Amino acid sequence: MTVKRMIAALFAIFATICCLAQERLTLEECRELAVKNNRSLEQARINIDMAHYDRAIARANFYPSISATGSYLYNSLDLNLISDEQSAALRSAGNTLQGGISQKIGMLQQAIQANPALAMEYMQSPMWQTVLGTLSQTDISQAVNAIGGSIDDLLHPDTHNIALIGASLKQPVFAGGKIIAANRIADLAENLSKSRFDAQYQQTIVDVDQAYWQIVSIAAKKKLAENYADFLRTMEHDADILVQEGVYTASDQLAIKVKANEAAMMLTQATNGLALAKMLLCKMIGLPLDSEIILADEGAQKIPSVGEHTGKTIDEIICSRPELKSLDAAAKIYGQKIRLARADMMPQIALTANYMVTNPNLHNGFQKKFGGFWTAGVVVKVPIFHGMEALKKTQKAKAEARLYHSRYEDAVSLVSLEVSQLYAKREEAVSRLEMATSNLDCAEENLRTAMLGFSEGVVESSVTLAAQSAWLKAHSECIDAGVELQMIEINLDRAEGNIKCE
Numbered sequence: 484m485t486v487k488r489m490i491a492a493l494f495a496i497f498a499t500i501c502c503l504a505q506e507r508l509t510l511e512e513c514r515e516l517a518v519k520n521n522r523s524l525e526q527a528r529i530n531i532d533m534a535h536y537d538r539a540i541a542r543a544n545f546y547p548s549i550s551a552t553g554s555y556l557y558n559s560l561d562l563n564l565i566s567d568e569q570s571a572a573l574r575s576a577g578n579t580l581q582g583g584i585s586q587k588i589g590m591l592q593q594a595i596q597a598n599p600a601l602a603m604e605y606m607q608s609p610m611w612q613t614v615l616g617t618l619s620q621t622d623i624s625q626a627v628n629a630i631g632g633s634i635d636d637l638l639h640p641d642t643h644n645i646a647l648i649g650a651s652l653k654q655p656v657f658a659g660g661k662i663i664a665a666n667r668i669a670d671l672a673e674n675l676s677k678s679r680f681d682a683q684y685q686q687t688i689v690d691v692d693q694a695y696w697q698i699v700s701i702a703a704k705k706k707l708a709e710n711y712a713d714f715l716r717t718m719e720h721d722a723d724i725l726v727q728e729g730v731y732t733a734s735d736q737l738a739i740k741v742k743a744n745e746a747a748m749m750l751t752q753a754t755n756g757l758a759l760a761k762m763l764l765c766k767m768i769g770l771p772l773d774s775e776i777i778l779a780d781e782g783a784q785k786i787p788s789v790g791e792h793t794g795k796t797i798d799e800i801i802c803s804r805p806e807l808k809s810l811d812a813a814a815k816i817y818g819q820k821i822r823l824a825r826a827d828m829m830p831q832i833a834l835t836a837n838y839m840v841t842n843p844n845l846h847n848g849f850q851k852k853f854g855g856f857w858t859a860g861v862v863v864k865v866p867i868f869h870g871m872e873a874l875k876k877t878q879k880a881k882a883e884a885r886l887y888h889s890r891y892e893d894a895v896s897l898v899s900l901e902v903s904q905l906y907a908k909r910e911e912a913v914s915r916l917e918m919a920t921s922n923l924d925c926a927e928e929n930l931r932t933a934m935l936g937f938s939e940g941v942v943e944s945s946v947t948l949a950a951q952s953a954w955l956k957a958h959s960e961c962i963d964a965g966v967e968l969q970m971i972e973i974n975l976d977r978a979e980g981n982i983k984c985e
Contacts, residue, residue, distance in 0.1 A: 553648045
């Protein structure tokens with residue numbers, strides 16, 4: 484084995500090891516990684532979760548609200564239901580009553596003594612003597628004072644310590660349509676967040692595809708620059724021989740060297756551009772920027788072709804585009820906001836029920852023990868006048884609904900125009916690719932003939948260099964046409980809403 488073959492074998496082994504250390508990625512794998520690691524998509528998913536919670540919150544307004552309260556109060560003074568003068572009179576009511584009775588008995592005795600006939604009858608009647616004697620000796624002041632004291636105690640309850648425990652229930656019956664409108668808005672808001680997620684998902688796929696095919700394009704042009712440099716090195720070698728034989732002049736040799744230097748610079752630019760493009764793709768798919776990656780289509784001889792594209796009707800596109808879904812949901816949300824604003828002008832009806840336990844017992848003479856009672860009723864709230872605020876809110880909501888409906892119709896027109904333009908661009912790209920492929924076949928045959936003639940010394944260097952430039956241009960145009968067709972295809976899928984989140 485010669486030294487050159489040994490070196491070539493070592494380089495092949497080294498290249499194989501480097502390829503094994505690198506990560507090979509297909510377009511689908513790049514898409515999956517981008518979707519998995521894209522922060523904007525993660526934020527859109529969180530927005531969907533938040534909208535789902537908002538919908539559950541709106542649903543809760545249909546159900547009754549039940550609450551329980553408990554409180555304790557310490558009062559520095561008791562609750563007195565009568566004044567101190569009335570309290571003193573009540574506690575001395577027995578003395579007052581006894582004094583009045585004694586006065587009346589005295590007056591009766593005086594009246595009897597003043598009338599001789601009554602006095603004689605009184606003296607001859609043991610019964611009247613016994614009755615008047617008993618009445619004059621009876622003392623009811625203590626008993627009545629005790630009763631008055633008991634009543635006074637009831638009118639001075641012990642309210643230093645008050646405990647209150649209550650439970651209440653409120654069930655809305657009619658709120659002017661506000662609850663129903665709020666629930667519909669919550670449903671539409673959840674659909675809106677899902678549509679925004681779909682739009683972000685589609686944009687992520689388009690961005691990744693663009694970065695992917697840009698790398699494929701740059702890699703193909705780098706390979707093209709390497710082949711171009713090989714051609715020029717071969718020409719340099721042949722030119723050196725032909726100059727020595729006197730077939731070509733030194734100026735021909737210098738012209739080839741200039742082209743060789745240009746090819747070397749082109750190769751350097753392609754290498755640097757490929758590294759930067761791969762760093763951009765690594766950032767998109769969540770890999771470290773210095774990751775060594777190789778794309779599945781990077782080493783292909785030509786850009787893969789696209790298949791037939793099955794078009795959609797405008798109605799199908801409208802139903803598929805997430806942007807249009809978002810605008811439609813927004814327009815419907817503002818339509819429901821009209822009902823929400825109008826509800827402020829409608830009466831509101833709710834059923835209420837309460838149960839309360841207090842200490843002192845409020846319904847049994849302020850006894851120092853717990854006692855409870857319940858209440859039930861209907862609450863009706865009728866708005867009368869508030870400066871026309873609700874009416875103006877309703878009119879504003881109607882204007883916003885018209886605005887978003889107009890935006891939706893405008894967006895439908897723009898989408899239809901966008902799809903038509905992309906179909907026209909796709910037809911142009913297909914024709915350009917076919918033409919570039921045909922030109923490349925001619926340029927390759929022309930280059931083969933020129934290189935053969937140059938090596939034989941029958942074709943001038945300028946002709947051969949022109950053939951190489953034509954070959955380079957044809958190859959580059961073929962690459963650009965293939966990548967352009969791929970990008971038009973993915974943009975057409977996005978425009979028709981064919982990119983779906985799995």
